[in-house]
Every structure is written in structure tokens, then in C-alpha cells.
Amino acid sequence: MGSVVALVVVVVVVVVLAKLIRIVPQGYEWTVEMFGKYTGTLTPGLHFLIPFVYAIGRKMNMMEQVLDVPSQDVITKDNAVVRVDGVVFYQVLDAAKAAYEVANLETAALALIMTNIRTVLGSMDLDESLSQRDAINAKLLGVVDEATHPWGVKVTRIEIKDISPPRDLVDAMARQMKAEREKRANILDAEGFRQAAILKADGEKQSAILEAEGKKEAAFREAEARERLAEAEAKATTMVSQAIAGGDVNALNYFVANNYVEALKEMAKSPNQKTLLLPMEATGILGSLAGIAELAKDSLATQQRAPADGVSGRTPPLPR
């Protein structure tokens, strides 16, 4: 009997010691309740608690924790329905508040975050929400962190993981992008053609201008040449007239006759066999011949010779 009592005593001692000694592991804090009322918090390490008076209330995890935000359908400002999910990192800083100020911390935090995601995305249109994750995260963090303060919780980070529009919208976006690029390509093509046409026209214009300038220049020079020629002829004529004025008219007659004869020779050489020479003034020619005769006479007279018969068909020798 005594041994049974002894055994009971031993068991009671062990149980009481187990209740007395409390070891809180690193990363946790335990709240202490005295008859159900919160009296303090146990930090990591060894503690002695008087059994039956004090009891452990809640064991709070003080490490940073990750919560998955389940995906939900959100309607954006421009009425597109997108599926959004995310992650939240939070850490309990005040074990007592987290234990007693809120009944179910995780559920409460999740509800808060999900409703706020709807609020923030609902105020943006689809393109904005897809391109401005940072802004969304910052807005969410600001609101949620503020709201969780009374619970002794610090929300350190909220990240939107995935924003996925429905299939048909994604297809439309892809089509839009393709069309955008094709448009750019077409515009560039057209620009190229336009540039080429302009360059070509410019080249043609330049060449026409140059050609015209060349013609103009040539005409100018031709005119100049003609002028020079006329001048020369005028000069020659003047010289001839002067020579005539200062000398004998018979010299002129000689030239004219010479030219007549030359012309006749040319006519005879002409390949056109149908050429018919009809001297308009046979007398003119004869006159010129007479002029030559006169010349001959004069020259013969100067050389002290017997005069030739007045009219002959032979060509007199050239004066020296």
C-alpha cells in the first residue's frame, strides 16, 4: 500500500514539475492567463509558472509568415474580369494583441487583403493593372498595414502574383499587338516608297534643269558665235567696201564671177541628176564675165602686152 502511495506521489511530483517548468521555443511567445485573464507574455526560454493559478493562453508564432491569397475574380475599371492571386508576408509583433484583439488572425487578414485587392484593381483599368504591379502592391500594403495595426501585426509585404485576363481577352490583346506592329511595318513601307519616289522625281528634275541649262548655255554660245560670225562678215564687208572705195570695182567683179563659177561647179557635182540649172540672169553671168574681161584687159595693159579680144570664153590667167 505504501509503495502505491509512493508511486502516486512520484507521478504527482512529475506532473507538477511538468506544469511548473515552461520552455518557450525560439520564434514563439506564449501568453499567460491567470484564471482566464491575460497577465503577461512568456518570451523564448525557460520559465517557472505556478500551476493551477497561471495557465498558458495562446502560443503565438512570432516569425514572419506567408499567407497565400487565393485567386479571385476582380472586375477592373473598364469592366474586364481578371483572376488575381497573391502572397502576403506578415509578422506578429505584439503577441497579446494578436492573441486577444482579433478572433481569427489569418482569416481576418485574408478577408481584408482580398477586399482591398478588389478595391485597388477596381479603380484601375486593365492595361494599368497589368503594367503597374508596384503601384498596386504599395497601395495594398499601405491600406492593409494600417488596418492590421490594432492586431499587433505588421504586414511587411504584399505581392500580386498573377493577374490573368480571360482567354479571349488575351487573344484580343495579342491580335492588337500584332496589328499594331503590322501597321508600323506598313507605314514604314509606305514611307520608304514615298522617299524613293521623291528622290527619283528630284533626280529627274535636277537632270531636266541641267539639260535645259546646257541647252541655254549652248544657245548662248551659238548666238555668240553667230554674232562673232556676223561681226567678222561685217568686218570683211567693211574691209571689202573699203578696198572697193580705195581701189577698183573690177576686183569685186572678179570675186563675184569666181563665186558664180564655184557655184556652177557645185551644181554639176550634185548627185541629184534631176537638178536643172536655169540661170535667172544669164546677162548677170555674162556681165560678170565682162567684168573679168575688163580685169584681164587692165592687167594686160599694165604688163605692156597686146590686148586680148574683148569677149572670150577662156578664163583669164589670175593676176599676180
Place this chain on the structure above:
Amino acid sequence: MEQVATHYLWWIVALLLIGGEVILPGYFMLWIGIAAAAMGILLLAIPGMGALAQAIVFGVFAFVSCFAYWKLVRPRLERIPPGNERLNRRGEQLIGQRYVLCEAILNGRGKAKVGDGTWLVTGPDLPLGATVEVVGIDGTTLRVKAVDVG
């Protein structure tokens, strides 16, 4: 119980308790086990003790060994490596750091930018963009004081 010599019985209990400490970490079984081993040694020295007396002496031994650990051994064992005193105490890690207000302190409450987030701060009224130094923490709110920069 009478078949086995009593001090052996205590040693068996001691081994069970110490073994249990290894399997189920609780840290108190080790000291009770040590108390039980001490009882075995005591019975070797003073045989013929009554069972109830043994139990009571064992209880006293157990308490004494636990308190001895708490008061004498633990302070020597518990050496936290330097720099780790504030492990899991995010707020306290910020004490002594300087931050810039991203919301003016009005009526003693404002916000400071810490890392890529913000913390609520309490302190003297200061304009936006002022530099503050963290002097303490209440829950999720930092206590700050103004810092003259320059």
C-alpha cells in the same frame, strides 16, 4: 517492486526519464531524472527507507534540482551569441536606426519609411521628410525623436 533492489528501481526510473528527455524534448525530465538517480545513490548509502519517505524525498530532490538548474546552471549556459539578442523582435532591431518621415507627425502620430514599407511612429510633431531616430517600440508603433541633420 520488492523483487528488485530499490536503488536499482530508482536508477531505472532515472534512465527512463533521461531517455524520455531525449525523445520528447521538454527539458524538465532531465532534472527529475537526475533527482531519481540521486535517490538511488542515497538509498545505497542509507538503505531501508520507507516508500512514502522515499517519494517525498524524491519530490524535494526534484524541485531542488530544477531550481538549482534555474538559478545556477542556466545563467552560465544561456549565452546568446552577440547580435542575436533581438532575434524574432523585428521592432527592436530598428532601435537606434534613422529613417525619413513619409508622413508628417501630426498630434504625435505619423509614418516613417523603413525599407520598402512604412511604420507608424509616435513622437514630437515634425514635417514630412524630416529625419527621425527610433528610440523604442510599442507593439507595432515606433517611438522616435527628432534628429538634427547637418
